[in-house]
Amino acid sequence: MSRTCLSVNMAMTLDGKVCRPDGKWYGLSSRNDKRRMDQLRAEADALLLGKNSLLQDDPVTHLRYVEGKSDPRPVILIRTGTLPVDRKVFRHSKTKPLVYCTEKNAKEVRSTLSELTEICVLGPEDIESTDVLRDLGTRGYSNVLLEGGPRLNDSFFRKNLVDKINLTIVPFVIGQEDLPSITGSSIAYENFDLQSWKLIRTEVIEDEIFLQYERRQ
Ligand SMILES: NC(=O)c1ccc[n+]([C@@H]2O[C@H](COP(=O)([O-])OP(=O)(O)OC[C@H]3O[C@@H](n4cnc5c(N)ncnc54)[C@H](OP(=O)(O)O)[C@@H]3O)[C@@H](O)[C@H]2O)c1
Numbered sequence: 001m002s003r004t005c006l007s008v009n010m011a012m013t014l015d016g017k018v019c020r021p022d023g024k025w026y027g028l029s030s031r032n033d034k035r036r037m038d039q040l041r042a043e044a045d046a047l048l049l050g051k052n053s054l055l056q057d058d059p060v061t062h063l064r065y066v067e068g069k070s071d072p073r074p075v076i077l078i079r080t081g082t083l084p085v086d087r088k089v090f091r092h093s094k095t096k097p098l099v100y101c102t103e104k105n106a107k108e109v110r111s112t113l114s115e116l117t118e119i120c121v122l123g124p125e126d127i128e129s130t131d132v133l134r135d136l137g138t139r140g141y142s143n144v145l146l147e148g149g150p151r152l153n154d155s156f157f158r159k160n161l162v163d164k165i166n167l168t169i170v171p172f173v174i175g176q177e178d179l180p181s182i183t184g185s186s187i188a189y190e191n192f193d194l195q196s197w198k199l200i201r202t203e204v205i206e207d208e209i210f211l212q213y214e215r216r217q
Pocket of ligand 1: 151
């Protein structure tokens with residue numbers, strides 16, 4: 001059986017930041033970027049979303065700019081605590097989001113989200129990205145889109161699980177040095193300089209650039 005394909009989709013400023021100083025991303029992506037995001041989502045069957053992004057940005061996760069396609073199923077990883085039920089992903093999803101949690105917070109997650117989501121316990125205290133992809137594969141999801149944030153992306157990049165990177169460069173410079181990029185933690189990836197990515201597509205629309213890279217085999 002072929003492995004589930006995992007694509008990252010992120011937007012960053014000209015100086016490589018993926019959030020504003022207040023920890024949110026409102027107002028920096030154009031309508032063109034949102035349309036492009038929906039095109040990528042329409043090709044995916046599952047959409048991985050970070051817990052902090054849902055808390056801070058509360059993104060719209062259903063398709064608005066593409067017609068006649070199904071929304072990918074939202075998939076959320078919650079390692080500690082739970083999420084408020086008022087998030088858009090819980091209120092507007094056509095299919096019940098799938099939530100991965102741990103044995104440690106399963107009770108809390110079930111008490112808040114069992115009506116709105118399907119819950120799957122995947123590890124005692126942590127959720128391994130490899131287990132997530134494997135479980136999604138056994139559920140029949142073959143094309144998964146990972147939309148950040150950087151911490152969630154890091155857990156997949158660190159295990160070499162990312163096959164494609166879709167990147168939008170937006171025309172702003174923020175300047176604050178401690179804001180995150182598309183991925184990362186305090187430790188660099190081993191042999192990062194031996195693994196360059198292959199540019200397979202570029203598109204310029206107005207002041208934004210859309211880039212698509214894939215992992216070299
Ligand atoms: N520009 C863009 O395209 C874009 C897209 C998305 C987000 N963002 C920005 O990204 C920021 C949020 O990113 P973030 O890095 O702080 O958080 P995040 O990646 O959205 O969420 C990370 C959290 O998810 C939970 N989690 C559960 N299992 C995990 C695992 N295996 N690996 C990693 N995390 C796991 C952890 O919280 P618990 O341990 O508490 O469960 C972790 O702290 C926001 O500022 C948002 O605006 C930007």
